[in-house]
Amino acid sequence: MSTQETHRIWAIEEYASLDEPYYEQVGDEEQLFRTAFEQKLPVLLKGPTGCGKTRFVEYMAYQLGRPLTVVKGQETASDLSPSGLPIVTVACHEDLTASDLVGRYLLEAEGTRWMDGPLTRAVKGGAICYLDEVVEARKDTTVLIHPLTDHRRILPIDKLGQVIEAKDGFLLVISYNPGYQSALKDLKHSTRQRFIAIEFNYPPREIEAKIIAKESGVDMNVALDLAKLGEKVRNLKEHGLGEGVSTRLLIYAGKLMVKGVSARRACQVGVVWALTDDGEVQRSIEEVVSSIFE
């Protein structure tokens, strides 16, 4: 998070990480994603809130923007590639329409002008298109991606009367949280059977502590305590807690401590109250907090 003295503006299809995103690998997820990219297989990422799916996609976009193997001693990574692949992220919601993804006509003085939507921009520009929480989207949007996810790799735009073939580099990545799934909001089989699927979960304690320390600035001991707190709170999930605590909230607590807020107060504000409004569940979590931060 660099300092912004004024606001910087990007074209959507060119937005990319300038610095390597910080991501701790857990298994073979990088190899799987890279293979899918090479074989042009659409990818579905499943996992709970704040477990790092978005960060992983950014990390992969950055990695795919440069050769996998660098001959040591000869070139620095930054010589090979100034930045990663562009990545177009769309946070899906129940009012997201096909026009929001594909584009629409704008009325101009000299007549209407077509404005490409983010999906069309990614298709034309060969970018990674990441549809976050795709099950939230309306059905017309999920149907849109069908011809992009089979052998045709095309995007028909009825309002233009055109069919666009995707440029090399284009890859569709979608994600959702299976914990949320309900009968009403489910990916139809005709959609989901178009993706390979990688399941994510919270990182193991050691790795999570490493992430917390790196992101919040607390020392490793405190980070390990916060990671332990995360683990224990996730085990409370059956006791009225809708979802486990995300790594992000543990980092928030760390950031408050770094500025002098006491550990218990930081956990109350950054974890307990942030997670739930239910007094009883709050007390259970606070007991866990006290057992760790005496």
Add this chain to the structure above:
Amino acid sequence: MSTQETHRIWAIEEYASLDEPYYEQVGDEEQLFRTAFEQKLPVLLKGPTGCGKTRFVEYMAYQLGRPLTVVKGQETASDLSPSGLPIVTVACHEDLTASDLVGRYLLEAEGTRWMDGPLTRAVKGGAICYLDEVVEARKDTTVLIHPLTDHRRILPIDKLGQVIEAKDGFLLVISYNPGYQSALKDLKHSTRQRFIAIEFNYPPREIEAKIIAKESGVDMNVALDLAKLGEKVRNLKEHGLGEGVSTRLLIYAGKLMVKGVSARRACQVGVVWALTDDGEVQRSIEEVVSSIFE
């Protein structure tokens, strides 16, 4: 799937396969479709997700673009016809409106301009119009096709004040998955009794293996194993699995193996996780996977 260094753009009503689509015939479906085309009978294709309905329509469009019988030794097929019939595909969804199919007015500097929709383009151009998953569409769209599917073969466009008679070559093809049908989303009898119907299912094991080998690049032994996996998973359907595994997912698994992912991991990512989020069902499928890929 050819390489696209830049994005290619087609007019919707001219989009056609340049190469013969790969399709393995199972029964007399080609003869039936050809007869329907000659007799101008609208066609309904029924079958499960990913069993090849869309591919079949593309294949038929390609075949109908050339004479049925070729005198051997004199001409090559490519001399007779450079490409297949154009095919206009519309993936239906619950927000698809009549205007999306028929057309709408666009505002231009010099006034409004009428923009034909994909159905109108197919009617005027004599193309095959393929409405995929038609039961998802709103009722106004299904009613639109009534006058196109009886002896009149006309499309009234109220907003233009016109009635368009379909050009020769126009054929309406619709599809749906009877496994999805519910009381709410059903084709009304006044609509369905306007089509002859061909039922599809997953291909038999030998044919499916042939398809998998051809599409993914795995050798025939692995392809037969994957086809066996498909068969067994489809038999699990009563055990909590919404729908059987599509040929497409089996091909995905093959494509991962070809790049060095282990068989079991490829099946986990390409089949098990792709099919379901339910841990118990996942375990059942993984047992099947282990019994085949030891």
Add this chain to the structure above:
Amino acid sequence: MSTQETHRIWAIEEYASLDEPYYEQVGDEEQLFRTAFEQKLPVLLKGPTGCGKTRFVEYMAYQLGRPLTVVKGQETASDLSPSGLPIVTVACHEDLTASDLVGRYLLEAEGTRWMDGPLTRAVKGGAICYLDEVVEARKDTTVLIHPLTDHRRILPIDKLGQVIEAKDGFLLVISYNPGYQSALKDLKHSTRQRFIAIEFNYPPREIEAKIIAKESGVDMNVALDLAKLGEKVRNLKEHGLGEGVSTRLLIYAGKLMVKGVSARRACQVGVVWALTDDGEVQRSIEEVVSSIFE
């Protein structure tokens, strides 16, 4: 169905049958319709899917375009009248709005331009206006026709600030299928008590066979078998079949046979699969098929 090498375009209010539509009379329906036309009584046609209501209206429009009695030996019918009355058909659906029927403003370079809808065109041009499956329409559309169906015969167009009196020749005809009626979708009494009503049903076997032979090209024996099939399938209606088989589907089966498809396969594709997705009901119908086409 004549061959269309290019697409022919009509103005909606001028669309009429150029050739006499083929229609087999069953009772006094022609006399009743003709009397209603002379007395300016709106007409409601009731009957099941595909029993010939639409064809009957086209036939009557054609007949009313010429004198009833022709002095034999002096003139041919075609001398008297080149074509029938124009007929404006609107297939109703639940998203049909009043604007779709009456008209709307279009934005032009020189300001807005009013575009008459199909009902207004029929009112001004003295055409027959046929609203097919009227119960599907939204309530605002059925209310629209009230002042056109009492002594006033006027159409108020609020957006124009005008009241239009119908030209002689204008007749409103509506239809629906009582088998579909539900409490939700019913014609209100304030609407239905504005029409005389004629009930239709499938034609008797001999007449239906005549129609099948004429339309499909099969010989009379096969046509009689198909008509017998129709009769028997309609008797299955209580056994899980939503609606009886239409004459149209029987003709489809005939058309497939004429091109060399076997009788049983033609009935399977044209009747059994077209009628239902339910395996058990399909087997019942196929038993009927086998008993007729051994």
Add this chain to the structure above:
Amino acid sequence: MSTQETHRIWAIEEYASLDEPYYEQVGDEEQLFRTAFEQKLPVLLKGPTGCGKTRFVEYMAYQLGRPLTVVKGQETASDLSPSGLPIVTVACHEDLTASDLVGRYLLEAEGTRWMDGPLTRAVKGGAICYLDEVVEARKDTTVLIHPLTDHRRILPIDKLGQVIEAKDGFLLVISYNPGYQSALKDLKHSTRQRFIAIEFNYPPREIEAKIIAKESGVDMNVALDLAKLGEKVRNLKEHGLGEGVSTRLLIYAGKLMVKGVSARRACQVGVVWALTDDGEVQRSIEEVVSSIFE
């Protein structure tokens, strides 16, 4: 109903009966309406389908266009007044919006132009405004009429930023059929307590026969039989018939007889089938028909 060789077009706010509408008075309804008009009291008419509410309003508009008492022998009625008061009728429905009643902006070449709706036209022109089946309208439309129906007699038009005071002569008349009322569609008390209410019913047999004879052209004996039929069918109302038969349908039957259709067939087509789709109820009504027209 005069012959219209071409279509005549009126401005909505000028539409009025050129000839005295035929109406048979049953009680003191004319005096009550006239008093309400003089005292500027809004009027609510209640009654079943087709009992003559609309005709009564037209009749009163015609009568109010001339002095009540004419000195005999000196002037003819037509000398005194060429026509009745203008009457603006709006058939309400559940999609009727406030804009449909009050007006909207139209886009013109030189900018937007405001187009008064029918209610505004009546308010400005001092016409009778008749909202038929007002309970069908959306709530925003009923609220619109509140300031017009109390001592203020104003119509605020927010989109114009104006408040219009009603011209003398303006009277709001609404109607509905209490037989339809449901909990969902009911006039709110804050609306209904702004109107005096007159209840209508079908006319007594002698008067109804007079109306039938006058309107259809049958002789008085047949008309009396049809009126008797009406009475008896209305008594069947509890036996599955949603609503009694309207005078209008009895006239329809008469009009068919006059052209040579047999009495029983005319009643079947004009009454029985027009009233209901239910076979059992149809048989009950046909028994009544046979008992009268042997």
Add this chain to the structure above:
Amino acid sequence: MSTQETHRIWAIEEYASLDEPYYEQVGDEEQLFRTAFEQKLPVLLKGPTGCGKTRFVEYMAYQLGRPLTVVKGQETASDLSPSGLPIVTVACHEDLTASDLVGRYLLEAEGTRWMDGPLTRAVKGGAICYLDEVVEARKDTTVLIHPLTDHRRILPIDKLGQVIEAKDGFLLVISYNPGYQSALKDLKHSTRQRFIAIEFNYPPREIEAKIIAKESGVDMNVALDLAKLGEKVRNLKEHGLGEGVSTRLLIYAGKLMVKGVSARRACQVGVVWALTDDGEVQRSIEEVVSSIFE
């Protein structure tokens, strides 16, 4: 109610009573309203249909337009102030949008033009803004008034990118009928706890009779009888009557009597039929009528 030979048009934000509205005070409601106005406290008026809430707001607007105490013998009230404060009344309904209150862009030849809505006009002009039956409005409209009803007294207009501070004199008054309240349509606490609340009811018999006599022109004896009728009918409320009779309807009955309609007929048309369609309830009320007007 003065005679309008043509229609008079006001700017919404200038509409005010030219004459002192007739209002009979019942308690300290005038003092409370005046204090609220001085302290800039928003006011909520609660009470049944037609009990005089609207009239009270008009009366107060008129009173607040002039000094409270007039030195007798020196000036007439009309010298002090030609008219009352302007009052902007909005009858709320379930389709009332924020744009209806705040304003919208109109398209003009030279571009879009912003058109202030009635609330913005009241805020800028320092008028009383009266939102009648506010619980009927959509939630976006009630939220709009939050910043106007706390210490900020501002109206943010997002579409203009502006924040408007209310001019002195601006006062928000809302009303509703607690008898209508349901769980669905209730004022949220975050809204209602921004208003002081004054409860209204029908006036006591003597005062109501005075009002009836003044408004309808009947003599005091008849007026007392009508007021007694009102009281008794309100006691019938538990017996199937949704709401008691308003003072307005009693005045209507009086106005009919003044023109020669008999007392019983006037009460039937102006009270009984106006109140209810239920035959049994009608009979109960008519018994009350007969017991008073023998």
Add this chain to the structure above:
Amino acid sequence: MSTQETHRIWAIEEYASLDEPYYEQVGDEEQLFRTAFEQKLPVLLKGPTGCGKTRFVEYMAYQLGRPLTVVKGQETASDLSPSGLPIVTVACHEDLTASDLVGRYLLEAEGTRWMDGPLTRAVKGGAICYLDEVVEARKDTTVLIHPLTDHRRILPIDKLGQVIEAKDGFLLVISYNPGYQSALKDLKHSTRQRFIAIEFNYPPREIEAKIIAKESGVDMNVALDLAKLGEKVRNLKEHGLGEGVSTRLLIYAGKLMVKGVSARRACQVGVVWALTDDGEVQRSIEEVVSSIFE
């Protein structure tokens, strides 16, 4: 609340408190908010109606506009900073769309013009953006804030095809009332786990009395009585009262008393009737009132 002789107009992104808002601190809320601001952690404020959340945000915006520690005796606070940080407040509701927050195109004579919404203005201008009662908003709006509340701090604007990075100073603050929460309207975990959370409640009696006295002008004794009333009424919450009384209503009662309304009447109008329509609950509260103000 200063006197406004005319209406003052602000640009939304510049609206700020000119005077220091009056706020009584209860705990360490100021330190927590300041730390969150420095660490760029989004803040969620939870608490009941009218407990001071909005005032607190205004107070913090004012404080953050100047250095925290002032060297006494050298400068006055007003020398350091003429005003607070700008604060963009959006009262959320169920019809709030993404366009309302982000912006929209306006049609101008020379074509369309993009108009930034309040969120975009805050992002570009580095203002505090306060979304009040955020759970009321539609899902598309809550999803909008996701990329603004993680490490990216970006706002993608699809309709512009742009990604905006937030300027320093931008902080997202949201609030809601946990007492209202229902299953339907709940903050999704993927949203809520992006905020630290501070819980608010009504201030303790002494502090609340201080606030009441300061805001209404009553003396401290009366203020203490009003605060006691508040406490007691909040304890009635289980007895049918949806929500406790806000400090704001207690101030209203005080403001009425200051102008001479008796204490009991002031509490009835400002507290009892304002809180509830239920007669029984009203009586319970009035008993509490009488026990305090004898």
